[in-house]
Amino acid sequence: MSALLVAVTLLVAGHGTLAPAQAAPTTPAVVRLPAANKPNPAYVVKPGITFNHPFRDGQRGKIHRKIVKTLKNVPAGGRVRVITWNFDSPYLARKFIAAHERGVSVQIIMSRGLARSQGGNLARSYPMMMRAFARGDADRPAELKSWIRTCKQTCRGKKGSMHSKLMLVDHSGASNWIVMQGSGNFTGAAAVQQFNDWTTVTENQALYDGWMHMWDQATQDRNFPALRFTTGNITTMFAPHKREVDPALSVLNKVQCLGATNTASGRTKVRIANAVWGEARGARIARKARQLDRQGCDVEIVFMMMQRHIRGILKGMRAKQMVYITGLTANKFKDRYVHMKGLAVQGNVDGRTDGNVVLSSSENWTQLGWHSDEENIIIRDDAAMTAKYVAHVDLIYREAPRTLSNYVNSADPDPDPRPDRYHDQGYLGPKDYPFHELEAELD
Template structure:
């Protein structure tokens, strides 16, 4: 358990703080008056599909955040926006949510209690800023249109672990209805400027929207609920805690056949994996399956941020690279640039179809903690465009990744190899920029 917590928390800096936080199950305590902000465009269309950011490239750092902001800006008065995120720490995004609230949109957000406390009462930090804004002029809000930001005690729908999703559910934006957005990125500046993340958007799918709203209605009560899994058309949703159910990653990988692909140039099924943290028995189990597929002739490629040494040993000899740049002999999480995605794509022979296309997009690290924490997984089949984009993104990260399994940087590794030493010269690229300037680029 301790190792699992270390694995999960390794990807974000935690700052200790104090503060009184409303629980997710508490009564709503926020309203606001509409403002004269720019009116939403009723003709705006939220584009479905998958979005990636690139923390090293100026024009691509904020792509996911810009997608979120455009959706918010065009949500009309009377619309609802629901967010669950492990961390909300971006004044830029916080201001956008406040403006939507002031325009008459019902904004409700759940985030990690520990991370909310770490922001204390600092008026410039996101949690206190939104808490105050949502509580202003509450008598002017119509019934059912309350806005609030809350926390869960640990998980929101389970008994232990951590609440770790990253998602947004919007009733309407412009001309688009029933919007479900989710992925690997938290609502933080770091998600845009430090991490490789993905963000998947599904629109005009009322059954999917209703299923995700059911999950939301359970989560805001902050108590234990049964496993929630359902399929709508070509999309399967899986919400942890998983308990005794099949692992989402294994549910995909177990259906892969390596030969006979008709939608790849070499006839071999492509398996592209991008998961930040692999640990314990769960990470080893998925690694062994990836190894098996590689030996059976699949075209397997893996990028990651951190994994235990025994898992690296399982993958030895495969095409697996660590995407993490560190400045200085000691890891500084504020300066790291790393892959933070948590999913995979299969292009080829899948579940009896030689031209199969599948993408798993998730908030879930492949650890025991991820198994019994709050997480979201979405598996989309038969979307050739999305699958190709995911394959291309993993290929891009793999080409740019600075390290192989044998040239591994033991950044916050719970199982470090004391024999490995590194020099400062390994940590000089890409060029470092001040964090506040990077965040300012998103405005």
């Protein structure tokens, strides 16, 4: 209870009233299910960080499988809330529709431009779910209705892009107050083409209520102040940041390079995996990484896209581009690349010589990311999670095919937020998107 009071105090003092979550929602009419398909009340959602690996059998769909298992065990009357830049996965769309049909309230927000690009083709996720959610909603109270919708540009700001990737669930099986977020969109490509991470926190009502407060703001589609709060060892920072400190620098500025007591060398390990670095913001973070490298930190970086002047700042450092181009030219449906957007520090950080910090995020290090709808979750003093993140970045670094000197332009789509951009260019057109190929092993 004390953690909840702390979170409420922080939110009310800085950004308005927190709307507490409801523990016992009204149960709507439900569909009778075969025993094999019924939610398991004993299922436990495992907290921690999950990684997928696009090259390895059984590991490509790990994040999607975790989402689906959590969703499958939400009982009738439960609430599921999703925000994702892109939802383009028939596999996941069917799972969310099935949850709605058994009485779960499913509400989803995605990018307007990408939703429009799907048109009215019922093979595509947005029109498919819009039509399915409308069925069975008439007899439900407003708070338990299901829907999928978009925001004008950002949901909580005046400019930028709706770029978050998160799922909030009030309860699944025996687990409550579930916050899930990370770098992966709800697409087949996120499962089998990209290196992504997905962080799960459970049984933390204060954190859940804080994120639901953000959700309530997002549904209003208007400008809100920057929002951040801390509960226990977890700090949440939601964009748009405005004059707030950069999430990445809020961690890196507290690093001391020597005197670590939890690394074999005594040097602090800094592991960075952020897909896109650009403009002045990306340069600021790169200069800090360079400074830490020169001060003796053990710094390692993997990325996907980076402007030339930022590559110049990092020249000579251990920084590698994880982009596998499968043909002679880039192909956004075939290439494999790192899509993570975070970092980990193991060593002398936050005033502790045995410190551990993980930043898990949906945010690229660009000016667009600064103004967009993005979420950052900073978890401190979790040694197991930090060690897992460090090991995963080391793995990607070993497998990455390109150094700064043989950088290539990536196949990742241009994150231009203008609504007509994708529609006019036919971005992810229904005749082009290889649904069956990308999702064959997930179903």
